[in-house]
Amino acid sequence: MGKIVNDFVINVATANGTGSQSSNLIILHSMFEMGIPVSGKNLFPSNISGLPTWFIIRVSDEGYQAPGDYTNVQVLMNKDTWMKDLEGLEPGTIVVYNEDVKLPVDRDDCVLLGMPMTKMARKINPKLGRLIANMYYVGAVAHLLGIDEDAIGKAVKAQFKGKEKAIELNMQAISEGRSFSEENWGFECQYCLEGREKNPDSFLIEGNEAIALGSIYGGVSMLSWYPITPSSSLAESIIGWLPELRSDGDGGSTCAVIQAEDELAAAGMVLGAGWAGGRGMTCTSGPGISLMSEFIGLFYFSEVPGVIWDVNRVGPSTGLPTRTQQGDLSMLYEASHGDTQHIVLIPGTVDECFEFGWRAFDYAERFQTMVFGFNDLDLGMNRWVTSGFQYPDEPMDRGKVIRSQEEMDSITNYGRYRDVDGDGIAYRTLPGSGLDPILYRGTGHDEDGVYSEDPQVYHDAMARLKRKIDGAREHLPEPMIREEENKELGVIFYGSMENTIVEIDDMLEESGLSVSTCRVRALPLHPEVEDFVRRHERTIVLEINRDGQLFGIIRKEFPADLIPKIHSVAYSDGMPPRARVYSDMILEVLKEER
C-alpha cells in the first residue's frame, strides 16, 4: 500500500468538558512543531459539559486549512454520537475507539482499532481517569501517523505550562497509548507525517488574541465588555496582557477595563471614552451589536470615535452561538436607524487581526466615527499560523483635535461641525479643555453644534457625513488581489474565507477555469474592488451567509452596467466553510448563467 504523506483529515469526537481540548491541541501543536502545515477546527456546543464536540485536524502540504471532504482517521470517544459518527464514515476509514464505552463498532469495511482507554487511565490515576483517557488517543494517533516524541513532549509542556505533575501524568498516558497501539494493533497506517522545515519564527494563535494584542499596541485606554461567545476571549486576552504591557511604571494601569452590565452600557462607555479623548473599545457578537445599535447611531451622528469588534456567530437571534458565520456584515455597515454608514475592517488572517486591532483606533480618531472590526468564530477562536506580529509602522493618528487656544485661533469661523478643510472632517475639542465647549447631542444640530430642526441644516449635515465616510474608502486597507492573466473569472470574498480560498481556487482551476481572487478588507469598498470587477468577464461574490450580504452592498453601490456580470454564491450551515461546497456552487452558478 502506498503511503499518503501529509494529506489527510483527523476527526476526534468527544463530549464537551471532558478535557479533550487539551488532547486535541497537543496533537495539533506537535504536528506544527514538526513543521507540518496543519489546522484545527473546534466544533463545540453551547454548553459547559456533556454535549458533543468534534475537533477536526487538517494536515495538508498544499496548505489547505478547511475541513476536508472526508475523514481519514476517526477517533471515537463519545457514546452519544458514536453510532452516527460511525455511520457517516467512508469505507477504509481508520477508526480509533475507546473500548470502555462498550458500544458496537459494526463497520467491517473500516479499520477498527480499539483500546481500553478509560481502564488504562484509571490505573495510573483513579480520580482523573476520565480526563486522562483522552491522552491515550493522542498516543494512538502519534503511533499511527508518526508524530515525533520530542514534538509531543514540547506540546504537552506548552499545554500544561509549568504544572510538572500534570505534564508527567499526561506524558505517561500518551506513552502508554503509544505502546499499546504498537504492541496490540499490528497495523501499519497508510497515512503518515513527514517533518518539514519549520519556520522558527512561526506559531499558532487565535484571531481573538491577535486582535487583543493589536488593540493593546493601538493604545486602547478603555475596554468595556459584556461576556458573549465567541468574543469573550478577546476581552479576556486584553485583560491578561495588560499588567505586562500597559503599566505606567509606577504600578498604574494605562487602560481601564469595565465589565459592563449589558452591551448597551458597553457601547455607551466606549462613546464616553471617545468623547473625552480616550481610545475606547468593546467586543461582542451579533446579538450585542443589535443591542448597541442605538448608541452606534449616536457615534455616527455626534461624530465620536470608538471601536467595536464583532466576532460573528450564527444568527438570527440566539442562533447557533458556538458556530461560525459571516452574518453581520450588512448590519454593521448600516447599523442603527436613519441613514448611517460605518467603517468596517475585515481581517482575513491573524496577522491582519493584530494590524487592524491597532489601526482601528487610528481610523476611528481620524474619521471621528465608530469603526467596526469584523471577525468570526472560525478566525477568532481557532488557531492559525503567524510568523510573529509586526510592530505598528506609523505613529498614532489622533485626528483633528484642537488642544490649545492658538490652534483654535488659527481656524477662521470655527464650529464643531464645520468642514473647514473640505474633507468632511471637522475639528473637535475635548471636555476639560475649555475650548469651544458645546453640548454634544444626538438631535439635529448646526455647524456650531447648536440644536436645529432647519431642513437645509439637516440635509447639509447628512451630506457631509456621507462625504466624510466616502472619503475613507481609499485610506482603508486595500483589497488583496491575486490576478490571472486570463480575466475569465474573478472571485470576491472576505474574512475567514481566506483559509479556504486556496482550495476552492484549486478545485475551480481543475475544471479548467482561470480564477482571480480579490479579498475585500474593509467597508466602504475600496475603489480597486470596482476596477477588479470591471477587468473580469464574470465575478462571483463568495460569502458565508444565506443572503449574499456583500453582494447586496456591491449591487447597491456599483454602477448599473457592472451588475449583470456579478453573481452571488452564499452558503451557511454554521460549519467552517468546506471548499467543495463552495466550488460546486460556483460551478453551478456559472453553468446556469451560460
Next chain:
Amino acid sequence: MVKLNVIELEKSEYTGGKSSLCPGCGHDQISNNIIQAAWENGIQPEKIAKMSGIGCSSKTPAYFLGKSHGFNTVHGRMPSVTTGANMVNKDLSFLAVSGDGDTASIGIGQFVHAIRRNLDMVYIVENNGVYGLTKGQYSATVEKGSKKKKGSVNQQAPIDLCAMAINLGCSFVARSFSGSKKQLTALMRAAMSHRGMAFIDVISPCVTFANNDESYRSYNYVKANDEVLHILDYIPHFSPLEEVEVPEGEFREVNLFDGSTLRLETVAADHDYTDAVSALSAIHKSEKAGSHVTGLLYYDDNVPTATDTLGLSETPLVNLSEDLLRPSEGSLEKVNAVFRS
C-alpha cells in the same frame, strides 16, 4: 460691584442658554440652583462635564454652565457614557441631570450599576412622575392612585429612587424639592464636593401634566376659557412655585399648579445620615404619612470610587503620551518570543 466667587469668576460665567421648557417649570429652578452651587463652590466651569439622557430634564444642560462641555446622550443611557468618560478622565467633575422616566424606567439598569461602581459624579433626578416630553404618561415614580387627566388611575406602587440608592450602597443620597432653593443649593454644593456617586432626587412637579388626580382642573380651566383650543397643543402659562424652606424635623404643605398639595418634611436635626437603616426608616415613615422626606438622607465618604478600584495611572488616561499608550517595539518581540517558545 460685581460679585466674584473664590476663583474670581462672575456668576454669569456659569449660566447657559435660554430654556425651552414650559414657562414656570420647576426644572428651570433646579438649573438656577446648579448655577448657584457651582459658582459658590468655585468650580472651574471647563472642568465640569454636563451629562444627560433624554426627556425634559435632560434638555436642561443646555440652560446652565455654558462654558462646560456636555453630552445630551440617549434615553436612559447617560450613566454608561459618563462611566466611559470618567474612566479616561477622572479629573473632570461630572454633573448629570436625568428624569424619572430616564432613570426609573428605561435607564434603571444603568442607574443601578453606576451606583454599584460608585462612579464619581453628581446624579440629579428631576422627578415629576410623568413623561413630559411625550405629553403626560405616568412614570414609575408616580404615586399609586394618581389619576391622569384622561382618566386611568395608576395601580402600581412607585419606585423610590432614594431608598433604592441607599440599598445599593450609594455613598451620598439626598432628596429635595425644586422650590427649596436654600436646601437644594446646599445639597448640591455638598454633592459637588463629594467623591463618588452623589444622588439627589429632586421633586419637581410638572406644570403642564401634573400627576395628581386634580390635574385636570387646570385643563378644565383652560377649556372653560377658550373652547376652540386644541388642548394637546396648548400649554398654559404658570408662575414658578413659591419657594419653600422646611425647617429640620418639620413639614410644610406646598400648593401645586393644579390645586393639589404636596407635603414636604425635612429630616430631623438628629437624623444619623451615616446609618442606612435610619435613612430607610425615615423614607418609609414619611411615605406612610403621605409626605416626602427631604434633606441629606445617607452619606458615606469612605467608599472607593470606580477609578480608585481599577488601579489606574495617576495621570488621567487622556493625558498620557503615546509612549505610555503604545508599548515598545522590544516588548512586542518579547510577546512573539513567548508564543514561539
